[in-house]
Amino acid sequence: MNWIAQRRRQSRFEQVALPHLDAAYSLARWLTRNDADASDVVQEAYLRAFRYFDSYREGDAKSWLLRIVRRTCYSWLARNRPTELIALDAIDDPTGVNAAGSAQANMGDTETLLMNRSDLRRLDELIEALPPPLREVIVLRELQELGYREIADVTGVPIGTVMSRLHRARTALRRGWDGENIE
Amino acid sequence: MMQCSDARPRLEAHLDNELDEAERAALDDHIASCADCAPEALALERLRDDIRASASAYRAPAALRSQIRAALRRDASGAPAIARGPGWLAVAASIMIAVALGSGGTWLISGDRQRDAIADEVIDSHLRSLLAEHLTDVASSDKHTVKPWFGGRTELSPPGINLAAEGFPLVGGRLDLIDGKPVPALVYRAGKHIINVFVLPAGHGDHPETVHRQGYTLRHWNEGDLGYWAVSDASPDEFSRFEHAFRAAAS
Ligand SMILES: [Zn+2]
Numbered sequence: 001m002n003w004i005a006q007r008r009r010q011s012r013f014e015q016v017a018l019p020h021l022d023a024a025y026s027l028a029r030w031l032t033r034n035d036a037d038a039s040d041v042v043q044e045a046y047l048r049a050f051r052y053f054d055s056y057r058e059g060d061a062k063s064w065l066l067r068i069v070r071r072t073c074y075s076w077l078a079r080n081r082p083t084e085l086i087a088l089d090a091i092d093d094p095t096g097v098n099a100a101g102s103a104q105a106n107m108g109d110t111e112t113l114l115m116n117r118s119d120l121r122r123l124d125e126l127i128e129a130l131p132p133p134l135r136e137v138i139v140l141r142e143l144q145e146l147g148y149r150e151i152a153d154v155t156g157v158p159i160g161t162v163m164s165r166l167h168r169a170r171t172a173l174r175r176g177w178d179g180e181n182i183e
Numbered sequence: 184m185m186q187c188s189d190a191r192p193r194l195e196a197h198l199d200n201e202l203d204e205a206e207r208a209a210l211d212d213h214i215a216s217c218a219d220c221a222p223e224a225l226a227l228e229r230l231r232d233d234i235r236a237s238a239s240a241y242r243a244p245a246a247l248r249s250q251i252r253a254a255l256r257r258d259a260s261g262a263p264a265i266a267r268g269p270g271w272l273a274v275a276a277s278i279m280i281a282v283a284l285g286s287g288g289t290w291l292i293s294g295d296r297q298r299d300a301i302a303d304e305v306i307d308s309h310l311r312s313l314l315a316e317h318l319t320d321v322a323s324s325d326k327h328t329v330k331p332w333f334g335g336r337t338e339l340s341p342p343g344i345n346l347a348a349e350g351f352p353l354v355g356g357r358l359d360l361i362d363g364k365p366v367p368a369l370v371y372r373a374g375k376h377i378i379n380v381f382v383l384p385a386g387h388g389d390h391p392e393t394v395h396r397q398g399y400t401l402r403h404w405n406e407g408d409l410g411y412w413a414v415s416d417a418s419p420d421e422f423s424r425f426e427h428a429f430r431a432a433a434s
Pocket of ligand 1: 186187190213217218219220221
């Protein structure tokens with residue numbers, strides 16, 4: 001590819017991808033829980049997206065990009081925080097047995113957070129205590145305000161799974177949050 | 184009338200605006216008259232509102248955008264076929280000048296990274312002007328036409344200079360974007376070469392600087408409260424003749 005064509009391609013890519021930089025960063029920041037790591041992951045994701053750009057066709061650019069950001073985050077988690085992904089298989093266990101167990105483990109964190117009522121970040125911390133697959137649906141739904149179809153698109157699971165993950169995330173958050181706010 | 188057993192599983196879809204009109208209306212009726220579902224719906228709503236009000240809404244750090252653009256450029260130039268061919272030289276051997284005005288503080292060129300980011304954008308803008316064949320918004324060799332055209336379109340007022348006598352006739356003017364802000368660009372011709380003159384608020388540094396990037400040379404200098412960025416892939420001789428003529432006329 002000659003230089004003009006490369007520059008055109010980059011310019012087109014930037015027009016498609018850069019408007020979603022804040023959304024990309026937000027998702028990466030919630031999944032990595034760290035500013036510097038989020039920046040690294042987002043930059044890596046943009047490079048990946050740039051390399052994939054030829055396969056991008058007209059469509060929802062935000063979902064396309066967030067899908068790549070999310071994949072990059074999970075690769076990063078697998079390399080750097082593998083323990084966070086251990087319970088992944090249990091998340092959508094239809095029997096709910098394993099899931100209940102891992103949710104229980106997470107609620108242990110939640111209870112220690114509840115001790116600190118004055119902490120302004122406590123809702124952040126409750127969300128961060130969720131396992132990544134539950135955390136990301138809450139972030140995509142409540143903070144990015146994506147619909148079920150888009151969340152399914154980004155996370156690569158059926159809409160029914162999106163709904164059940166949202167429900168479980170909300171149930172866990174309310175256990176920590178409602179109790180704390182009842183006068 | 185909807186039953187609780189039908190209502191409960193739909194409360195979150197309702198909250199998330201995922202129900203159709205009919206379902207929504209039926210559920211609203213139920214919630215309004217059900218002492219069990221009403222507080223549940225309220226609690227869900229409160230959780231959503233609390234999350235949106237107090238969970239962190241992270242935004243990308245300002246530097247990330249230019250870091251990504253630089254990384255993309257490095258990535259693209261990793262390909263071996265990057266060297267400019269003769270076709271490219273014929274099309275776009277060119278000089279660009281970015282003029283930086285010494286006014287507002289928001290534009291301070293405070294470090295190499297920011298200077299590099301602006302240099303990147305200046306090159307990009309220059310390329311877009313050539314590739315899109317959108318050289319000018321106002322095509323005129325008359326400085327009394329070009330200069331007033333910018334009035335009201337940007338706070339920045341470029342010097343009106345026609346260097347036809349020196350061999351660099353004014354082609355016209357164009358409004359462009361650098362760092363998301365509208366800036367004037369003056370367009371000159373030097374033989375087959377196109378010259379763009381961008382007007383930006385000034386940066387630090389009294390010493391002329393030269394930046395080499397992607398086969399272009401950028402020259403940056405200040406004059407009075409003006410700072411100039413000159414970008415060229417023309418021959419060094421032609422570049423320096425243009426710079427000399429421009430600086431002589433602008434001072
Ligand atoms: Zn009911």
